[in-house]
Amino acid sequence: MNIKDLPDEDYFTPGHTACAGCAAPAIVRNMMKIFGKDTIVYTPANCLLVFSGTYPHLAWKVPYLHEAFENTGACISGIARAYKKKGRKVIALGIAGDGGTYDIGIQALSGAAERNEDAIYVCYDNEAYMNTGIQRSGATPYGAATTTTPAGKKILGKLEHKKDMAEIMRAHEIPYVATLSISHPKDFLEKVKKAKETEGFRYLHVLSPCPTGWRFDPSKTIEIARKAVDSGMWTLYEAEYGEITKIYKPKKKIPVAEYIKGQGRFRHFTEEMIEELQRWVDRKWKRLYGEEP
Amino acid sequence: MYEIRFHGRGGQGGRMAAEAYALAAFLEGKYAVSFPIFGAERRGAPVKAFTRVDDKKIRIKTQIYQPDYVVVLDETLIETEDVLEGLKEDGMVIINTPKKPEEVELSKPVKCATVDATSIALEILGRPITNTAILGAIAKATGKVSIESIEKAIIEKFGARLGKEAGEKNALAARTAYEKTLVGVAKGGKEFKPRKKWLPTVEEMPIGGAIATMQTEAGLVGIGSFIENKTGDWRTFKPIINKEKCIGCKLCWFYCPEGCISMQDGKATVNYDYCKGCGICANECPTKAIKMEREVRA
Structure with missing residues (x-):
């Protein structure tokens, strides 16, 4: 599957009110091209909800629901079962942010995965609660400045490392887990297509660079996503029933210092902090690729 | 005061x-x-x-x-x-x-x-x-x-x-x-039509209520209705595509957050009604066919 195989038909319209340079609309628009019209979309509280569904207006051309923050897993379970009962084949698609996945939504998500509901869960990960004004989440990387972990005299950004959510989902041994990046279109589209064709609970985790929250120039969104992959800050792989089946390995690994350059949230980084972040990346790298970086 | x-x-x-x-x-x-x-x-x-x-x-x-x-x-x-x-x-x-x-x-x-x-x-x-x-x-x-x-x-x-x-x-x-x-x-005389509010308000909607797509006095509402919201006036810079250099790879079409790039005769074309001027297309274009220029408004 390649860009040129994508249909022209869009199910996500222009006119939405995302910040200029936001990765999320590009992610959902391209996903929807593959999922198609027989999709029911659910989103909890997140930026996507606000910029694509401001009552009574909607950027979606498919049925769309919104409920509370913590129950994406429960809602898509309900949608999937209701349509199964009616005998109609639809995709129950839940799209939550990192806050709604890592922190607030993990209980309902874990339950739905454990029951192996026939639904697709997408986490678009912009590494903080951007919707409410850049508060740290379980997805915020080490050292990143957010409004609740500012870089000041007492602390220099977030003290803890990013939680490995995709690995938590892999441990559920569900039919399909994949990590994606919009900067790698072929890999991205193949994974979305595979998710569509798989039955049971599917979890897609996409990195979504945020110019406003990460403090970078909006034209650099894709470039930064690409650097995240090349540095190992973001790893691309897929797993079926808990077994890793495909790994994307960057041609040349770049140092993490290269990735954080140009992002305001890392501006205060000291040499020691860069080393600490690099150690984290190297541990992750070794775990995934089974070799020293 | x-x-x-x-x-x-x-x-x-x-x-x-x-x-x-x-x-x-x-x-x-x-x-x-x-x-x-x-x-x-x-x-x-x-x-x-x-x-x-x-x-x-x-x-x-x-x-x-x-x-x-x-x-x-x-x-x-x-x-x-x-x-x-x-x-x-x-x-x-x-x-x-x-x-x-x-x-x-x-x-x-x-x-x-x-x-x-x-x-x-x-x-x-x-x-x-x-x-x-x-x-x-x-x-x-x-x-x-x-x-x-x-x-x-x-x-x-x-x-x-x-x-x-x-x-x-x-x-x-x-x-x-x-x-x-x-x-x-300043000159006066410019007329503004007050925008009609769409009813019912979100508080008046019944629990479990849904909105169908329909044309109302307040404009289009429901599924796909954001299309009436023109976001083009957000931008300071606009992308200009050099059709000679465009190889029709569709990367900008894929990456554009607004979905405002379409392909015409195999070349990328921007719909300026929606382009917010983020500059991703210009930054990602492999042949550097897209240039960002300062928006000049009439």
Whole structure:
């Protein structure tokens, strides 16, 4: 599957009110091209909800629901079962942010995965609660400045490392887990297509660079996503029933210092902090690729 | 007491401008308060901020409905809403625009000051963030605070957040705007149709209610209705595609967050009604066929 195989038909319209340079609309628009019209979309509280569904207006051309923050897993379970009962084949698609996945939504998500509901869960990960004004989440990387972990005299950004959510989902041994990046279109589209064709609970985790929250120039969104992959800050792989089946390995690994350059949230980084972040990346790298970086 | 209402777009720094102005007035021994109003607005969406200044303590905490001054950080806003709403008889409007005051068309003829804050910001700061430049224009147009206090307030407020050098650059932007501000009277006569509200309100919707797509007096509602929301006036830069160089790889079509690029005869074409000018297409184009150019509005 390649860009040129994508249909022209869009199910996500222009006119939405995302910040200029936001990765999320590009992610959902391209996903929807593959999922198609027989999709029911659910989103909890997140930026996507606000910029694509401001009552009574909607950027979606498919049925769309919104409920509370913590129950994406429960809602898509309900949608999937209701349509199964009616005998109609639809995709129950839940799209939550990192806050709604890592922190607030993990209980309902874990339950739905454990029951192996026939639904697709997408986490678009912009590494903080951007919707409410850049508060740290379980997805915020080490050292990143957010409004609740500012870089000041007492602390220099977030003290803890990013939680490995995709690995938590892999441990559920569900039919399909994949990590994606919009900067790698072929890999991205193949994974979305595979998710569509798989039955049971599917979890897609996409990195979504945020110019406003990460403090970078909006034209650099894709470039930064690409650097995240090349540095190992973001790893691309897929797993079926808990077994890793495909790994994307960057041609040349770049140092993490290269990735954080140009992002305001890392501006205060000291040499020691860069080393600490690099150690984290190297541990992750070794775990995934089974070799020293 | 006098009151200022700032109209800007999220990310342009309307809130910071309102705060820095309050600080400048405070430095001159006045009482001052400022606060923004925003809901779920993203960067680029219209937002408002308010500043009140008085010789005595300020007890009133409401939004400002009858301002003495209206400040417009983005000239596209004067096209879509009546920024003069509630402005006092002898009030004044300060607008970021390359036009002369006499060339600006508003709902009624009012005292008007103009300055090309975007060009000043791009030249001095390298970014189209106009909140500090406009402060210089306010000082010049109203004479209510001195430019020196404005500079001091900017260095204190922006310096604390962005570093000393950035603080000083922003102060220079304000000083430059101060010197370039023109004062005159705007043209009146522009008509604004009040937008009809769509009913029922979200509170009146029954639990479990759904909206079908339909054309109403308030415009299209329901599924796919965001298409009527033109976001093209958010941008400062616009992508220009060199069709000779375009190889039709569709990467820009794929990456565009707005979905406003389409392929015509195998070449990329931009729908400027929606393009917010993020510049991703120009940055990612493998043949460098896309260039970002400063938007010039008629």
